[in-house]
Amino acid sequence: MPVISRIDLRGLALTTAELRRAIPRATLDVEAATGAVEPILADVRGRGAAALRDLAERFDGVRPVHVRVPAAELAAALEGLDPTLRAALELAAGRVRQGHTAQLPTATTTEVAPGAQVRQRWVPVRRVGLYVPGGLALYPSSVVMNVVAAQVAGVEGLAVASPPQKDNGGLPDATVLAACALLGVEEVYAVGGAQAVGMFAYGAVGSEEADGGAGAELCVPVDIITGPGNIYVTAAKRAVRGIVGIDSEAGTTEIAILADSGADPDHVAADLISQAEHDPNAASVLVTDSLGLADAVETRLVERAEATRHSDRVRAALGGPQSAIVLVDDVEQGLAVVDAYAAEHLEIQTADAAAIAERVRSAGAIFVGAYSPVSLGDYVAGSNHILPTGGCAHFSSGLGVMSFMKSVQVIEYTREALAAVTEPLVALANAEGLPAHGEAAQARL
Incomplete structure (x- = not known):
């Protein structure tokens, strides 16, 4: 054969x-996986950390004591990182930072007529959830790709999630933790799969003392979820799109x-x-x-x-x-x-x-x-290795600075500039059956 x-x-x-x-x-596509992830997302939304622990036990074979990784564990992972591997991660991060800095957009101002100005601003989102796989293989390199792109974009709040590992006491892989610490990420969760997507989309409350107590805020919802994963992670990202933004379907x-x-x-x-x-x-x-x-x-x-x-x-x-x-x-x-x-x-x-x-x-x-x-x-x-799969490259781009930014248009007209276009504005408003639109301009003159 x-x-x-x-x-x-x-x-x-x-x-x-x-x-x-x-x-x-x-043969297994995202649509087929959607039915499997919907109850997982609903469970995380309803029960928070309690669901996250149950799902970790079911899918990862370990029940984490700490859903959020303690700061001491992050520091210890970086301290124990092999120097050669640390140098490789630093090289990768430096090159990714160079490549992504070149992607930063610039603000522009366009004067469409005297006194009529449209400005284009680029604003980073406030908070992102970055997913790092950890199933058959472990991906400290995905920490670099996610985190550096978000940092270059100017995102203030970064949270990383990666599956708990049985051989690391229910914490994510030690090298993944070390990469987070190396890049200054302080908020890391031992959560994998579709449940990590649910946690980022809906937030999660604690269920045990290790979470700060039952009902305590454990994870705040994010604005955008990025990162690669298996078909179930991809299906979960598709399911929550609209509640939060996603980068692309990187399966x-x-x-x-x-x-x-x-x-x-x-x-x-x-x-x-x-x-x-x-x-x-x-x-x-x-x-x-x-x-x-x-x-x-x-x-x-x-x-x-x-x-x-x-x-x-x-x-x-x-x-x-x-x-x-x-x-x-x-x-x-x-x-x-x-x-x-x-x-x-x-x-x-x-x-x-x-x-x-x-x-x-x-x-x-x-x-x-x-x-x-x-x-x-x-x-x-x-470059960035978090890229669209399954044909999504027909309409999606790989992860980059623009994945974490949004454009805001700022319009500023003087009285004279408004007066110059009020007549066509009124004509358009009346044609659409919305006369109050025109009256809003006329009221200023």
Whole structure:
């Protein structure tokens, strides 16, 4: 049985809609997970910390003593952090801070006529809830991506949630805690999954002395929830959207690679496996016009899948319906395929890769050429690794400074400027059957 399936699109002239149906996707989608998360969200909304502890025991196998991580535990985690890992986190944070500082918008003032001014202000939200996964893998790097982007945006209140770990006494992973402490985050919760989303959206009251007593305010609701997670975290974020803002639907990871015969098959196989090791539901997709490359990559996938640490997980991901090698007639057709797919991570390993990358319309992040693997973006590229999945890159962007900011328009007219436009204002108001709108302007003149 092949390690990965093939989809042959050669010789087919498909519309965009047909391409979207032809490309591989996971069988479990966000809609299917919604029914599972709704009772969890309702439970957290109704019972607060009591529900959070019960749900941790059910899903994480441990009942936390402290839902909110004590300050002493954060300090101890940073104190015990391996110096090499600390240096790596500091490097990552520094580069992410540089990359995100460049995203800061500038205020503008437009004088549409003498005395008629419209100003554009950019304002950070007051409080955000940042989710850091902690299931099959642990993600201190996601602390960096979430926190630094919010800090650069100027957010005042930052709260992080990450699943409690049995081997860390019901606290989140020690390295995750250390990364929080390193970046100055003081509010951290041992809460994972859909229940963390519910806590951030609705807030939570305490249930035990460790929470400050039953009924005490444990977590204040946030304005925006960001961060990656599994399909259930993504479904929960969709369910609370409108109560709070969310960044995008950053669910189970995916990679697409557009490659031609000049690509190195070992590089391609290594990159497909690097995403497959995240989760059995991770998607790894190669789009190529080279049958020779496809054959060589499949051979290397077998070899690398056997040798890698998480081989069972990798084989499950590569063999699932969400992963495939897609054969196309040429790079032009391949470009249409990857645009229809709208991958979270898209690698371009073709001749003229930079020019091809400029033509891509839908992708969370694009990695150009042989020396820009996705793993670079996961850690130290200076970009953000929290990206839209499941086709959401057609309409969503990756996490950035703008995820935490909102624009406010400020309008200021003089009496003379108002007088100059009152007649057309009244005409429009009357045409819409709203004469009081016009009268509000006339009353000032």
